[in-house]
Amino acid sequence: MKQTILFLLVASALFSCGEVEIDRYGTSDNVYFDFDDEETSDRDSVVFSFAYTPEKTSDTLYLPVRIAGLRVSHDRRFGIKVLEDSITTATSGLHYKPLEEFYTISADSGTLQVPIVLYNQDTLLQDKSVALHFMLVPTEDFGTALPHGVYAKLVFSSRLEKPDWWTGVESVFMDYSRVKHQLYLVSIGNIPLVMEGANIPYNLFIMDKFRRFLIDPFTWVQSNPDYQLDTVVEDKEYVLFSKANPATLRFKIRWDNDAQRHYFIDENNSKVLFN
Structure with a gap:
């Protein structure tokens, strides 16, 4: 009997308040690198070589970025920066094209393939690899507060190995x-x-x-x-x-x-x- 009375009281309170709007998503939207496990063995890494296309002076790779949140009806921007310290060994202008200040995710979209232009003009790439380390940068539109996917690494060379x-x-x-x-x-x-x-x-x-x-x-x-x-x-x-x-x-x-x-x-x- 006590359980029945308690149920009636709760139901009465809910209906007396009219419509209740439920906040389905209360946190800010974030962006993260979303690599395919089948394409890269490491969750945050990409390895590339010019070895089998040595005639190419440049090539473009794409870093997959995805939002964690809701799609909206207007464009939104996020940033990526190169961690230019001891862990990045590639040189801007020599090994890769400098990044844009911002990248845009179009209205009603939840993903973007960010182009990274690599250069094959340094003869030392035939003997060694260089690395680019990236970090997503928060903006007014997006945060980078997720515990994974904020950092990415790209390693490349033109070195051949014995098949x-x-x-x-x-x-x-x-x-x-x-x-x-x-x-x-x-x-x-x-x-x-x-x-x-x-x-x-x-x-x-x-x-x-x-x-x-x-x-x-x-x-x-x-x-x-x-x-x-x-x-x-x-x-x-x-x-x-x-x-x-x-x-x-x-x-x-x-x-x-x-x-x-x-x-x-x-x-x-x-x-x-x-x-």
């Missing part, structure tokens, strides 16, 4: 060097060679094509106008380079008296050899 398939063709390709790998990408493309089954005839054709390029780049360049050969020492030394990215994609070619032919020269100042 797994190289071991299977090492009797022909011989010792690995990054220059030899780059020359393969330039002349053949990013085509893994797997010497088994129906792949064998095609891969033998690819190997022969690469061999002919290494032996005679002078003929190859005539059919590849995106590249140019310049003379350093007449009949003795040349340089092959990409017209699109001449600052970083350059290959030395040197005459060898003993073999009576020209050889590409790798990063160790050794001849690029191929059986």
Whole structure:
């Protein structure tokens, strides 16, 4: 009986007050970096390399930003800054385009892909990676009070690493060097060679094509106008380079008296050899 009376009193009090407006969202809207777990192993990190597109002088990556809150009918802004201290090793203007002061999330939208323009003009990127560390900055429109997603990191380089398939063709390709790998990408493309089954005839054709390029780049360049050969020492030394990215994609070619032919020269100042 006491429970019934208590229920009636509460119900009576509610109905006597008329309509009650419920505040469904009482905190300020925030923004955070929203990386896809399938695209990056770390929740706050992106890794990128120019290694397989060395002819590119720049490329654009996108940092995904999402709001935690309600969508509204007008544009809103937030900020991102680079933490330019010991943890950021990339240099503004050399490795990346400076960021905008603010970025805008359009009306009725809850996400934005923030473009980060990276530059591939520093030859040191062939030997090391550089890092960019970002932090979201609060504005009048958005806070950054969430316990996660305020910071992000981008690591990039143009350094090549020995691919797994190289071991299977090492009797022909011989010792690995990054220059030899780059020359393969330039002349053949990013085509893994797997010497088994129906792949064998095609891969033998690819190997022969690469061999002919290494032996005679002078003929190859005539059919590849995106590249140019310049003379350093007449009949003795040349340089092959990409017209699109001449600052970083350059290959030395040197005459060898003993073999009576020209050889590409790798990063160790050794001849690029191929059986």
